[in-house]
Amino acid sequence: GAVVSQHPSRVICKSGTSVKIECRSLDFQATTMFWYRQFPKKSLMLMATSNEGSKATYEQGVEKDKFLINHASLTLSTLTVTSAHPEDSSFYICSARRDRYQPQHFGDGTRLSIL
Amino acid sequence: KQEVTQIPAALSVPEGENLVLNCSFTDSAIYNLQWFRQDPGKGLTSLLLIQSSQREQTSGRLNASLDKSSGRSTLYIAASQPGDSATYLCAVRPFHPNFGNEKLTFGTGTRLTIIP
Numbered sequence: 178g179a180v181v182s183q184h185p186s187r188v189i190c191k192s193g194t195s196v197k198i199e200c201r202s203l204d205f206q207a208t209t210m211f212w213y214r215q216f217p218k219k220s221l222m223l224m225a226t227s228n229e230g231s232k233a234t235y236e237q238g239v240e241k242d243k244f245l246i247n248h249a250s251l252t253l254s255t256l257t258v259t260s261a262h263p264e265d266s267s268f269y270i271c272s273a274r275r276d277r278y279q280p281q282h283f284g285d286g287t288r289l290s291i292l
Numbered sequence: 293k294q295e296v297t298q299i300p301a302a303l304s305v306p307e308g309e310n311l312v313l314n315c316s317f318t319d320s321a322i323y324n325l326q327w328f329r330q331d332p333g334k335g336l337t338s339l340l341l342i343q344s345s346q347r348e349q350t351s352g353r354l355n356a357s358l359d360k361s362s363g364r365s366t367l368y369i370a371a372s373q374p375g376d377s378a379t380y381l382c383a384v385r386p387f388h389p390n391f392g393n394e395k396l397t398f399g400t401g402t403r404l405t406i407i408p
Contacts, residue, residue, distance in 0.1 A: 181335075220398040221336075270335050280385075285334055285335040
């Protein structure tokens, strides 16, 4: 089956640090990747959608200068949380989709804790 | 705007029992519906995907049904085991005029605990 790898699984860092999270599709080429945020005991909230080689499309209320998304290849997308603050602490999950006819496949998530 | 509801938010049942999880959605114009499992601190594992033209899908002890007209889906788990304990999420993919740009709408999940 389709495998999506997300790294790192957990990050703890000081306020003001920038943190990069990687999302890789291991056995397929993903034309589209998605980034979600999940608060405790809540469902997933879509942050942005990225198509390979294009700028990401951000959901309303998501700061694009705060959450930088790069999808430079068909197997890799990165999310960089710039100048992270405690309120950015959350669980971030990526997903990847081969093409528009296929379902999304999800990574294992990254627990980000900002001290 | 599509809204997806899962009730109850939490469910505990003894091992061995059969159980049903519920998912309801407000807009019946969907492309497909998917059931996921999420273990604590982990990502989503896809369990079953039902296309809008289908009524049900089965995988092992799991059976998912879809009734578009009433905006409901159920996930049936037979002979439950402690390893089934997890949060179960349903997600709806809507029809969109610009196919491919639609977003999944997730329910808030049902946290299932199987008591040994």
